[in-house]
Amino acid sequence: MRVIKPLSRFRATEPDTTRRRLGWAAWFVFANVPIAWLIAIRFLSWMSVPDVMTGLYLGLVYIAQFTLLAWLPGLFLLSLALIVPRSCLILICIIVATLAQGLLITDTLFYSLYRYHLSGFMFEALIKAGDHTFEFSWQIWLTAALTLFTLLLIEAAIAIGLTRKRPRVCWLGAAFVAFFSTQLAAHSWHAWADATYDIRITSLTRHVPLYYPVTANRFLHGQGWVRAQASRKESRVRELTSFRASDGLNYPTRPLACQPPQTRPNVLMIAVDTLRADMLDPRWMPNVSEFADETSQIFTNHYSGGNSTKAGGFSLFYGLPPTYWDIFETTQTPPAWIARLQELNYEIKILSAGTLISPALHRTAFASIDGIRLTPPGEEAWQRDQLITDDWLNFTAQRGADAEPFFGFLFYMSVHGYSVPPDFPRIEPYWETINHLALDQDFDPTPYFNRYKTATRYVDQLIGRVLNDLKQRKLLKNTIVILTSDHGEEFNDNGKNYWGHGSNYSDAQLKVPMVLYWPGKPPSKITRRTSHTDIPSTLMQSALGCPRTPARAYSIGSNLFIPDDKEWMIAGSYIDHAIVTKKHLFVTYPTGQYEIMDKSLNPSKTNFPPETMLRDSQKALSRFYNHRNK
Template structure:
């Protein structure tokens, strides 16, 4: 019996090897979009095929090896034929989806194909004939291949090939991690074209070990956008026409990491609340971040685009239109961050091309770093007041203490208070109040630092000609709905994606934005209201000017670490990186009976592909 099982496994191993060759043939359809050039790129691509694509094939074959213990003969042959055909056809379908949209197949798109039908996709009889012929052809290929391999024993080539593939897999991830740490966009720019490929990055680890000097590497490389980035992207769709003012306004953008919308109250944030309710200040009543994570939230804030574009912009080191316009208009830059800018790699997208940006964050605990960047900012404004120049400034302050639940030991606390945070203790029955109070205490400390900044601007008379935008990258959950969600990055409920937005635009009377707004709206607002650009946000963003009345949005996009969410008025569609999707209400109750709206889904697909060539 054991001998028969090993015989079936050897046969399945040979079949897997044959399917590996077939998968490589199908995946060659991605190569024109990767467009490798030179020995290094071809070598890396070879490792991707040998390692990553081989891993996908072996993982696909794993269930068959398990089934072989309970079924045999023609039934095993039939199941294997159907299963292998399905997986290869999905890979083939992905190549067509990628050719059309420049992103890969997901369960969301499959659901539209199966359930929305002609409401989203329109197929001619020729397309249907080719599809049916492809399915039948793949079944024939797999069936004949299985019967042919039954008469042959290929165990040695199978296991040696597996060893080569594992070695290649380790090699490709190591190569990518090193290339990412050294800004080698010729390598990192290739990865987004390969399905289900999430290569390793280790820049922070390399820096910590002293193997890479991030600042020295960045100073040594060409920071301009790479030609490869231009090949992948059509961004902006057309140039903007901007008129530089004779007396341009300064611009300050402040991001308070992990600050949710309900922190904007006089008990927790008295300083921000005071300014938000003064004449000349604007606040949004329902503002949605472009993400439930820092990566997605900050990316959407600067680009006005969903984080699904992250890989393409990062690989090409293509900065946002907002930053390029600031450079064109000769702004000075003062970027002060309490957290690292290399992980997530904002140094390679948002701040790409800015030579004066330092990658060295402040040192110490989060509250100490927040105080340090505040001190640095006040010192900079003091020096500027003594040596005034004609050039306006752009400043970016990124505070991290709320994210770290951090504040000075002697800072006044909300009580009851959790002295020592132990995330293992969190659970559905855990009392959130002490944890919540620690979070609120950290928020009040950050508000104190923010108050120092705003009061200094006011005292120096800089608010008269400085546009100020204060917001957050994402919120934080404390098990509000009893589903055991804590922290962020796990869903798209208001607790995780609704954040404060407070703005001051010189010359604007202020007031409240009562309609639902989004991070994608901030860049168009600043470009049009501060930098004198024409009203054409559709060329570079999914948003629009916040000061212009617009129709109610039917959907918004918010990203996570890897997947993204479609936010409808009454439910959210969570699209996961593995391709699956789920529909929830905003209390995280799963809605099995709800299907994504076909019209909105069509618009989402167009938005996710609009800026790819």
Template structure:
């Protein structure tokens, strides 16, 4: 009997107990419909059948060894795969994250400090390993029976293709009954093709999404307790956010209008403020949810909006949402503004500066047409700074500036001055638009009853530390995560605040000082009110693919590969190990709002 044929049958047989074990992850998923259950079955057979097929190819090399040794290695490999799946299930049940190189690094480098198991868990693990070994010995025995394996592998391939295509369509059509399941499965990376499908007419480009009824029974447990919001006074709230605006570019030379406004009565400027991430997705998410950016996938999959926006809805606020860039990528229409309509976007306009100008005009029309007896929540997201764009005839240019952005020229020896001056010119332009919005509010007498929040999603780097970093999303230095924050709050004392604050603090501040929410902050937020000055040795910041703990003069960066680095503020490596207790606290927060 050919050894490779037997190996193929062994791994096919192994798919049965593996799929049965992985089905237990459904306990962490929302209640499934027949269709979502079918999708899960196709995924278990298709995706994990593909992974076992790769193991079959790898273990076929054992045919080069003596027959008994090769068979033993195949059985041991199968037992190890099954034991890893069981350990992943136990880890996920306790911490709500899957096994990764980072988890192994934490476990072995800081034993018992971050990830710990009781003696009973260890005993169960040993029993699981022995059980997997026993099962695999039996599977190897049954693989002696001669039957063709190609029909079964064909079925695996069909399940794989159908489940991946199903997920891609569900993602494009915002069908969270499917997408909400994916984060719960280990080693799973489903296919997405939203833009491709919309472009070819295979999915509809939704302008709005509605939260589905099963959210409250989903994998998320957010908030942890019922919340009741009753405003002390119905003040309007307006967010003016500038994409890619770093903290040190809020000054009279670059942003004269905002700098002047920051010194006006009832207005406070926060000098040491940090975004929740170095990217738009992470920054906006942290600002509205007051949760780590690692929750993005779960909230986007379930289309669950933040409690902050629920409070505005419950208290009959009118919404004026104006994004210069698309609000669909990142999917803020499924998260921050889920269930809110209409959402206005200028994404079809080529020039970013014109998008920003159009948004200001539309917001002015919103102020004219709204019911003055109804409070409003406004949101303007300016994109010109992110694109280093401004009108050709804009007079307040910062000289000398780069006439054309050419990223291929950027290197460690490049003089950033003309590049940064172009960026500063874009900031000046957006500052002029913010000035127009503030004048509109002043002319209508709205500054007396409107909370105005002026900030950014993240910063922008110009090789500040001479390590050839440009732009954002690449590290967690102050250049990329420290941002301006100016808040005008009628009736509150103005001035400047020097202690550290975070995007996580906006929701708690509005919860307590505007909506009079009495529930514990930790039931819905990682932050604290902006008025609370306290020791915050670490801030949790994130990106699209990793996260970091940012201290006053150092940071701990965790990578998807499992590597962790302890860096200084200028990104230089520091000796020593990452602080175990800080990492443990961060992991607790990153799993706190999962069931």
């Protein structure tokens, strides 16, 4: 009723003309600009401002971009003003502005936790995977509801205020001129900084949502305004991010030369989502640790190829950089070693406690496998983990003595969801209700980490049942067992207020356990650096009868049994990727910007990586595409 009364007065005093509706809508959108600025202040805490000039540029970008973000829904509202009556227009404006500002607030929260912005992939994962991927506490839901309600009141107050009194329409022109001037200045400045390799400027833009700054290298060099001899190595770093897929996929790059293996060993791959490397410890994983110490090769310096399930899982199955994900998903091309298993008539059993739809493993790693369960039943992750364990034990119990060899894949989710049964013993102090809004630089991670460790202990019990079953059925004499994870998990390990995964390339998020049981090989600990990209070539060359085909035909990795202490690796996230060396991280972004950090995420003054490393990594990122110039 409070909204209707002012609107009736507005109708009585002003005729409902298109011009008046457009003027009101335009000023309503401009009134939302300061709100967007206030919300976006949180992004500033992640930006380094070493000098006054950088601060001036940041001020321009801040004003220009968040004004633009306020105007994106405004274009829709202005179009409605042409056709919608005044009373309906005002109501729609209030609702749309509330949702738009709420989305910006959500992005600030995502970025503070994970250091990446909301994207189409994240919304797809939320819709398709639901609680299998994201865990939301009641505090988050309550905060979201209160935030939307507060925004709704603010937007209603703005709308009512503008119906009573608003600036003259002539001032709209001045407001638009100021808006476009900041846009032009910010993009021009970035174009110059990009051409002159001013990383102080170009490194800031990745923190700003939906910001795609202008570049003009060829023009500025062509006009002679920028000296062409600016660091060749820096231009090589830029080239590293400039490759594009051309005509399609070239995978494998040559026909596989394979022979029937002397034996066809069973292969069981056990992956625990979000399992850190330091969890392979008798305190947290007693069953797996005992099995590993007594029977297996333990790779103590092993890295995933990504800091997310999508990227890490891709590197595990394909042995390739995650930058190839899109083309493999589009073509639904399975990994070479999965296709080889099918050639050899392996019986395949895929059991995942998480959905295989998002990320789309059913269209990539398992694209050639029929009859897999895409989404398991069960509300809680611990229930689904229990389900896949029981399903696996039923599978081995029903196999006959003359059955074909099997490939099994078990993917556990309880550690990712910090999920355990109500009566499972807790490690104290224990965080009973996870509230991500409480995570900040001063938060004590101990109760949170203990909840994670408790979930690790629970999964260890389930894996222990699987390993004991293999022993009791005497399957270990002819079964390769691989136990690892898709990525790690961070609890502010580096003191940079990072929590979870998917946000950086430090050891906390990339380093994972790697336990390899191989019949006939003695237990040992290998300390050289290894990677998920080594798994496909190890299986192909040492188990599946393809030793004569070079690993580089289908992977960028090498056989784990052939010593190769990697000087560099490529890791990916959702949209960016990095060259990971023993001491440094060279992170590149889709817009062409890059950052150089040490392994503790501090800015590094080191020189660029050697020319050979850049060249080899660039080849790895493009080798499996068909290119028109070939």
